[in-house]
Amino acid sequence: xxxxxxxxxxxxxxxxxxxxxxxxxxxxxxxxxxxxxxxxxxxxxxxxxxxxxxxxxxxxxxxxxxxxxxxxxxxxxxxxxxxxxxxxxxxxxxxxxxxxxxxxxxxxxxxxxxxxxxxxxxxxxxxxxxxxxxxxxxxxxxxxxxxxxxxxxxxxxxxxxxxxxxxxxxxxxxxxxxxxxxxxxxxxxxxxxxxxxxxxxxxxxxxxxxxxxxxxxxxxxxxxxxxxxxxxxxxxxxxxxxxxxxxxxxxxxxxxxxxxxxxxxxxxxxxxxxxxxxxxxxxxxxxxxxxxxxxxxxxxxxxxxxxxxxxxxxxxxxxxxxxxxxxxxxxxxxxxxxxxxxxxxxxxxxxxxxxxxxxxxxxxxxxxxxxxxxxxxxxxxxxxxxxxxxxxxxxxxxxxxxxxxxxxxxxxxxxxxxxxxxxxxxxxxxxxxxxxxxxxxxxxxxxxxxxxxxxxxxxxxxxxxxxxxxxxxxxxxxxxxxxxxxxxxxxxxxxxxxxxxxxxxxxxxxxxxxxxxxxxxxxxxxxxxxxxxxxxxxxxxxxxxxxxxxxxxxxxxxxxxxxxxxxxxxxxxxxxxxxxxxxxxxxxxxxxxxxxxxxxxxxxxxxxxxxxxxxxxxxxxxxxxxxxxxxxxxxxxxxxxxxxxxxxxxxxxxxxxxxxxxxxxxxxxxxxxxxxxxxxxxxxxxxxxxxxxxxxxxxxxxxxxxxxxxxxxxxxxxxxxxxxxxxxxxxxxxxxxxxxxxxxxxxxxxxxxxxxxxxxxxxxxxxxxxxxxxxxxxxxxxxx
Amino acid sequence: xxxxxxxxxxxxxxxxxxxxxxxxxxxxxxxxxxxxxxxxxxxxxxxxxxxxxxxxxxxxxxxxxxxxxxxxxxxxxxxxxxxxxxxxxxxxxxxxxxxxxxxxxxxxxxxxxxxxxxxxxxxxxxxxxxxxxxxxxxxxxxxxxxxxxxxxxxxxxxxxxxxxxxxxx
Numbered sequence: 001x002x003x004x005x006x007x008x009x010x011x012x013x014x015x016x017x018x019x020x021x022x023x024x025x026x027x028x029x030x031x032x033x034x035x036x037x038x039x040x041x042x043x044x045x046x047x048x049x050x051x052x053x054x055x056x057x058x059x060x061x062x063x064x065x066x067x068x069x070x071x072x073x074x075x076x077x078x079x080x081x082x083x084x085x086x087x088x089x090x091x092x093x094x095x096x097x098x099x100x101x102x103x104x105x106x107x108x109x110x111x112x113x114x115x116x117x118x119x120x121x122x123x124x125x126x127x128x129x130x131x132x133x134x135x136x137x138x139x140x141x142x143x144x145x146x147x148x149x150x151x152x153x154x155x156x157x158x159x160x161x162x163x164x165x166x167x168x169x170x171x172x173x174x175x176x177x178x179x180x181x182x183x184x185x186x187x188x189x190x191x192x193x194x195x196x197x198x199x200x201x202x203x204x205x206x207x208x209x210x211x212x213x214x215x216x217x218x219x220x221x222x223x224x225x226x227x228x229x230x231x232x233x234x235x236x237x238x239x240x241x242x243x244x245x246x247x248x249x250x251x252x253x254x255x256x257x258x259x260x261x262x263x264x265x266x267x268x269x270x271x272x273x274x275x276x277x278x279x280x281x282x283x284x285x286x287x288x289x290x291x292x293x294x295x296x297x298x299x300x301x302x303x304x305x306x307x308x309x310x311x312x313x314x315x316x317x318x319x320x321x322x323x324x325x326x327x328x329x330x331x332x333x334x335x336x337x338x339x340x341x342x343x344x345x346x347x348x349x350x351x352x353x354x355x356x357x358x359x360x361x362x363x364x365x366x367x368x369x370x371x372x373x374x375x376x377x378x379x380x381x382x383x384x385x386x387x388x389x390x391x392x393x394x395x396x397x398x399x400x401x402x403x404x405x406x407x408x409x410x411x412x413x414x415x416x417x418x419x420x421x422x423x424x425x426x427x428x429x430x431x432x433x434x435x436x437x438x439x440x441x442x443x444x445x446x447x448x449x450x451x452x453x454x455x456x457x458x459x460x461x462x463x464x465x466x467x468x469x470x471x472x473x474x475x476x477x478x479x480x481x482x483x484x485x486x487x488x489x490x491x492x493x494x495x496x497x498x499x500x501x502x503x504x505x506x507x508x509x510x511x512x513x514x515x516x517x518x519x520x521x522x523x524x525x526x527x528x529x530x531x532x533x534x535x536x537x538x539x540x541x542x543x544x545x546x547x548x549x550x551x552x553x554x555x556x557x558x559x560x561x562x563x564x565x566x567x568x569x570x571x572x573x574x575x576x577x578x579x580x581x582x583x584x585x586x587x588x589x590x591x592x593x594x595x596x597x598x599x600x601x602x603x604x605x606x607x608x609x610x611x612x613x614x615x616x617x618x619x620x621x622x623x624x625x626x627x628x629x630x631x632x633x634x635x636x637x638x639x640x641x642x643x644x645x646x647x648x649x650x651x652x653x654x655x656x657x658x659x660x661x662x663x664x665x666x667x668x669x670x671x672x673x674x675x676x677x678x679x680x681x682x683x684x685x686x687x688x689x690x691x692x693x694x695x696x697x698x699x700x701x702x703x704x705x706x707x708x709x710x711x712x713x714x715x716x717x718x719x720x721x722x723x724x725x726x727x728x729x730x731x732x733x734x735x736x737x738x739x740x741x742x743x744x745x746x747x748x749x750x751x752x753x754x755x756x757x758x759x760x761x762x763x764x765x766x767x768x769x770x771x772x773x774x775x776x777x778x779x780x781x782x783x784x
Numbered sequence: 785x786x787x788x789x790x791x792x793x794x795x796x797x798x799x800x801x802x803x804x805x806x807x808x809x810x811x812x813x814x815x816x817x818x819x820x821x822x823x824x825x826x827x828x829x830x831x832x833x834x835x836x837x838x839x840x841x842x843x844x845x846x847x848x849x850x851x852x853x854x855x856x857x858x859x860x861x862x863x864x865x866x867x868x869x870x871x872x873x874x875x876x877x878x879x880x881x882x883x884x885x886x887x888x889x890x891x892x893x894x895x896x897x898x899x900x901x902x903x904x905x906x907x908x909x910x911x912x913x914x915x916x917x918x919x920x921x922x923x924x925x926x927x928x929x930x931x932x933x934x935x936x937x938x939x940x941x942x943x944x945x946x947x948x949x950x951x952x953x
Binding site: 012013015016017019020021022023024026028029121197198199200201248249250251253282283284502503504505669670672673674676677678679680681704705706710712713714716718719742 | 803805818819821823824826827829832863864873876880882884885889892907912915917918919920921922924925926927
């Protein structure tokens with residue numbers, strides 16, 4: 001048998017042949033015979049009382065199967081939208097949420113009625129004929145004004161607009177640190193509200209089989225097992241009666257983790273009508289209703305000594321929860337826990353306030369809390385450097401947690417597992433040609449040109465579990481991961497994982513791990529995921545860069561169990577003691593006599609035969625769960641070089657260098673691809689994107705891709721990538737996560753570069769997006 | 785009132801009666817079952833539905849099905865021949881030019897048109913040639929690499945290149 005070494009190699013993705021030929025299976029590619037199509041009527045107002053809904057004309061429209069309002073769903077669905085407590089132990093106020101509004105609508109886009117018709121066009125036509133009479137109420141849009149006792153409330157009759165208000169650490173240590181300070185820098189930092197915009201919008205198709213009492217849901221989800229849990233509960237069905245299939249998914253970025261109103265309404269419509277029901281989101285529905293990310297501002301103060309030593313930080317996060325608490329919205333408060341970044345601090349005091357407004361709810365969006373933390377700390381370090389007239393590189397070096405200090409317990413008690421921050425920074429500086437860039441910048445400044453160099457030495461925590469940390473935060477379910485490995489009689493291997501791939505390439509990377517471990521060709525291994533009826537009893541989904549570091553490790557553990565059983569059987573077949581049998585390169589042999597061996601395939605076949613050792617059951621399969629002992633902690637150093645045109649405010653991103661460390665690498669091609677995309681999404685936040693609502697009326701002004709400016713191929717620069725490898729001690733594969741790294745790192749490097757470029761004008765901070773409009777105004781003001 | 789529309793798609797003739805308001809992309813997906821052409825927006829920004837109409841790249845959400853009467857269309861399903869990938873498809877695979885894959889058919893079709901007009905584009909010309917398509921996963925880095933690599937392959941295999949330029953059949 002040939003020796004394989006696939007881990008670490010650039011292996012072509014196994015999912016690509018179907019995707020590049022038009023033979024992928026996304027949600028809208030499925031239809032069932034007899035399908036009725038759903039369209040939803042949504043509130044055009046941000047906040048209003050629903051006085052009446054007239055469905056007379058719509059009910060008589062051609063092809064209409066039925067028109068439904070909140071009361072039709074009352075007997076079908078129970079409970080309120082699930083909202084996990086996450087990092088917020090005490091929640092002040094979580095508004096009740098039924099999937100369809102009855103008396104009050106609290107954001108523009110909230111569903112008030114549903115139409116079912118024979119065709120998509122007929123459903124849309126009839127939805128337009130429904131007359132809803134509203135009494136408009138004042139919209140709560142401003143986070144600070146919302147905290148005023150006299151403010152209107154996002155929900156009529158509520159005591160206030162505070163969803164949570166929590167301080168993480170006692171102030172004593174931090175206050176002592178501030179007393180030692182030579183300098184204190186303060187800054188308010190905005191985090192623009194973002195729409196995730198996966199290229200495939202959401203969609204749900206459901207078929208309830210009345211006589212079998214079985215429900216099948218096809219949907220575009222990162223998290224099919226969680227959807228099964230929530231929807232079965234709401235519909236009064238057992239989990240075992242519900243099957244959720246999440247097929248090829250056209251991107252998620254966090255917006256396809258939590259359940260949505262349509263995930264309940266479409267199955268309920270199917271049960272009511274005894275027909276398959278299908279709904280596909282339009283892009284405008286997506287920008288209006290899919291959960292947003294960020295939408296925060298921070299008040300931050302940092303104390304430092306005059307030699308650049310960082311001492312303490314006080315920070316408050318003001319977080320726009322939106323009209324309802326998103327299922328995992330409170331997770332975004334982890335920005336507080338990560339605010340210290342890659343540095344050592346005497347004390348950090350952090351407070352998070354979750355504020356209800358009349359906007360669509362926020363929930364995790366690629367990075368979720370960690371991009372905000374990186375942006376905050378990396379901006380503050382640059383402000384300290386500016387105040388002390390030091391090179392921002394030197395301030396970073398002076399304060400890094402050192403390689404010999406890991407595992408390092410940071411200010412909030414989290415244990416950073418491993419790192420070598422200076423090594424990544426040194427490599428990035430070398431690749432960028434930092435000293436030359438500084439010389440070039442000085443020359444260009446003499447010519448009145450604005451070149452800027454920005455650095456981000458980012459770190460993150462990812463790979464959720466561990467169970468001890470996550471079970472209290474999710475309401476009881478510990479984020480571990482499950483895997484099942486089944487070997488067929490002819491030696492092919494089917495691997496089931498509870499994670500879900502929607503672009504990350506698990507079919508390839510998980511296959512690489514199994515192929516190396518079992519010594520069988522990749523072609524003999526099949527990865528299955530995304531169908532709750534297949535394989536693992538429960539899966540925990542894909543988000544938070546957890547799939548490899550938790551799910552991949554679970555797969556590896558299950559394979560280990562298969563090998564253990566194989567050893568027992570091989571020992572029996574070879575008439576040797578089990579402890580004398582070794583498994584190498586796909587074959588079992590007796591220690592010291594490699595000729596006395598049985599190939600993996602022979603043992604697999606024998607396991608289904610009749611000559612088993614006494615007491616051994618037939619078959620060769622195993623289930624494993626992995627509960628990681630800690631989170632994993634990737635890191636890196638990014639450098640952006642920009643030139644700002646002072647006449648137009650346009651930012652030209654001239655160079656982008658990134659050196660990242662995600663521990664051991666399974667497939668370098670996929671790792672680089674994740675970084676490219678992550679960095680692009682972060683550049684998008686830094687320079688281009690913002691969800692804008694009217695400040696008074698709460699009308700969404702960026703409801704299409706005409707107004708919501710996701711960058712095109714002309715806006716994202718080439719990227720120069722490299723890696724350092726610091727294996728994680730947290731798991732046997734030594735792996736960390738890479739899915740969110742680019743998004744966590746890049747806003748800080750880009751904005752630090754923009755501020756650096758404009759610093760001769762006395763500009764010390766720029767908020768995002770650093771659009772031409774914003775910069776042109778700032779430059780004009782600075783020059784006057 | 786329904787209208788008769790006859791189109792040749794990937795070399796096969798199809799005749800249907802359709803509503804005049806039916807978009808070409810819906811005709812392809814719902815009536816012809818060619819679901820490789822995707823829909824990503826409502827406003828013709830994203831380019832996921834790009835196909836070739838008489839050899840030219842067209843966003844199939846910008847045309848009514850009836851406007852395609854008598855025309856020859858190529859969709860992503862018509863690019864691979866006899867189990868052999870088109871060089872652009874092969875290049876997207878080789879260079880990791882896709883992740884979730886949803887925008888990919890549109891990009892491949894837009895690239896096919898670009899290379900039929902400019903067989904050896906510079907990076908800047910690729911960026912301008914594909915500015916009508918959006919991708920949320922790749923940061924475009926490997927898409928650019930894939931198109932460059934496909935151009936190189938196709939310049940040494942001219943037979944495939946003419947197939948695309950002619951609209952494919």
